[in-house]
Amino acid sequence: MVLHALARGHRYGFDILEQTGLTSGTVYPALDRLAAEGLAEAAWEDAEVAHAEKRPPRRYFEITALGKEALIEALDRYRALAPLTIDGVRYPGAPDQA
């Protein structure tokens, strides 16, 4: 899910958290893990930009080519699962390993 959010252009922790609804205790470790496995790349925001907005510079994450491959593979795998409806909610797949 985190990889998915990254691929959709959400680039830093809190943004991804908002997007996925996961807790902070899940998202940040997940981001680290993705970075460690080479599926995402971390970089610090330009200090001048942050300064202009009067806030500390953020740590941005970006999906890598390897990350994209992994995401496609995961999406393929989940797509292979039959869609499921539980208590009226339709689930296209379980949370991915990311």
Place this chain on the structure above:
Amino acid sequence: MTPSPTPRLIRILLRVGEWVVPRHRRGSWRRQWEAEVEHRRRMPGGRQGLARFAWGAVLHGLHVRRRETRMTGWTRELAQVARGLLRRPGFSLVAVATLAVGIGAASAVFSLAEALLLRPLPLPESHELVRVHSTNRERGHGWFSVSVPDFAGLEATGAFRQRSFYRIDPMDLAGGGDPLRIRVASVYDGFFETLGTAPTAGRLLGADDQRADAAPVALMAERMWVGRYGADPGVIGGTIRLDGRPHTVVGIVPDRGAWPADADIWTPLAWGGTPPEWADARSNHAWQVVARLADGLSVTEADERVRTWSRTVYADPDIDPRDVGTELLAVPLHSSEGGDDAGALFGTLGAAVGLVLLLACMNASGLLLGRGMARARELSVRAALGAGRARIAGLLLGETLVLALAGGALGVVVGVVGIGRAWEATPPAIRDLGDITLNPTVLLGALGISVVAALVAGVVPALKASRVPLAEAMKDGAAGSGSGRASTRFRRILVVGEVAFSLALLVAAGLAVTGFQRQLTTEPGFEAEGLLTFTVRLPQSRYPDDEAVDGVLGDALARLEAVPGVTGATATSRLPLGAGGFSLSRVFVFDDAPPPDGAEYPGSWIEVDEGWFDALEVPVVEGRAFEEGDRADAPLVAMVSRRLAAQMAPDGSVVGRRIRSRYDENLPRTVVGVVDDFQINGVARSVPNPVVLVPRSQSVRSSMAFLVRTSGDPGAVVPAVRSALADLDADLALHELRTLRDAHAADLAGIRFLTTLFGAFGTVALVLALSGVYGLVSLSVSQRTREIGVRRAMGATAGRVRRGIVRESLALGLAGVALGLGLAWVAARVLASGMDGVVIPEPVTFLVAGLVLTAGVAAGSWIPARRAAGIAPVDALRAE
């Protein structure tokens, strides 16, 4: 939105998270989270649930920490091993406790040795600093001081870059409060340069201070400066009086690295480069030498050079006959404080704890052996899955290491910290030896001991267990496989070894304790009750001659006797039990038959008044005591103690004969009586010192000790005694003011401490041996359940099975006792050679120790034997 300060709770959570994150990741981690929190706060409604959001920081921190930790392989393995041990808490606890006993004892002794012998002094390049001592093995002397000609001769050895010497004297300090008896180090040129001391304030001594005509100056110890003068900077440049002589204080010596550590004041000898005639004699061994090694020279090399040089010097035929055999030696400065006794003490203690540690390791070894057998199947599964023998042995050794480290940690807590606490309660005489602390050296030592213990305890069981025959172990009834012949042999060796070593330890502890008991129950030879003792020193500046000294002492005695509650007072040069005064050992010869024809006899020289005999209640056994008539102008007389009398005249009487000593200006004295032996030096010497008594009126000294007999509690008259003497001379300081009863108790306290220590070693040895034997026999029985079942099924009675097991254990136990008696004999010989009061052969101790251990082995095997005999044959066979 205007930024507001981050709420406190959020800051705390971020701080916690940061603390969890490994140090090298903290910077980046913190910046990331600051940005995230800031962003979240700026969101509309972002303050809600902010704490929950920030909690993620802590979880994230934990995650980072886990990732970092997981990267090293061996920590994971270690954790795995620890988890495995935690699954068998019973086994692990017993093993850890057993090892903790051994490692704790060893670490405690090591920490003591560290404090005394190993800790470097806080001085620059302190490893280069040495002390030079004289020694004379031929005459049975330990270390003693060095003479000025010997000091000068050290130049020839080329072993030292710098060197100097000093002497410690007690003096009275006046100025800044009540008069005080202090220790003054008089130092020769270059003393502080040799040590490399830097002053806390002011300056140290310079070459000008050592000129013969220099104005007297003094340096003060930091603790005295702080304690007595409140660190007043005005002290520097001010004047103090030492034995009445004014000295200008020019600097403060820091407590850390002060040498000698117990000096209060340092003054220059001010010899102007040339020693005075009185000091410049080869036989005047009066100086403590400190030196700095020449570049690149080790202590051992310097020691060798010094010894070689001194042997040539003392081989000179013109040397004073008493100096024949004298040798000089060099030892590291930091280990010289404990004296040469410390080395012997640690030899004994080290051997004792070594045995305790060995016993603990053997016990742990037995436990591990049992565990390995019980796990035969698990280990064979591992082997079947491809784990090599080395890997399995490694795993088992790893387990042992974890156990030993846990045991070591526990041992350090109990041993070192516990001993440190107990140290506070020990008698000052022992406590002053060193300051026990838990420092990196001690921890490293304990770690080393633990690793050695793990190897000793773990290697054999690990190798045995890793040699599991695969097919056999996998079969049903595998429990029998561990009891192979080799394992049985190892188990038997363990039993025999445990019994033997614990017997040696038990006998040694028993001998030491009985030796100490003998000292404790030794009668001091005088009546200690109701006596108050103290010493005074009469400064030469105010009491320049014998007449003045005699006058003030007479006045003092008269005033003391007038104090209510005091029934008598007397003056002497020396108090019993080491308190105050001089204990000059002099050599006496018969006036009519001096050497080389006659023999010479060493004895302690004590000056006493007529009242001395009544005050101490030392009986006169022959001849007469001193009388009023033994004045300075009367014929010179002396008395000797019974022991000395027996030495001097084994077959006849010494009374009426004349003796003299070159240390008494060779004046012949007629022996008029013999007193019973008494303990002048304390009970630690089981043999009372030979003593010569002379009337004080025929030999006046400036240092005097007083004995005050009281009708009630001697402590109650202390204020009145003080004020009586203050009336006489307000500058007189009373030293070592105590009751003789307290002095006696303090003297015994050191021995009590050692008694307890050795008693504890003996007890620990016994407990370890018994629990070890019990464990090993139990192991053997549980392994033989099947065999026992078969025997029972074949008609063996329960009694017969029981007897068989006990008999086998007893045979092993007796073999252990036989071996142990041999070891104990060696231990006893070593002990007796180094300790007063230990007498061998002492058959009772050997017999009791042997019987106790044999009985212990029988009892230790009885319980498992009974269990084995109680097994119903059917159950035994089914159990397999």
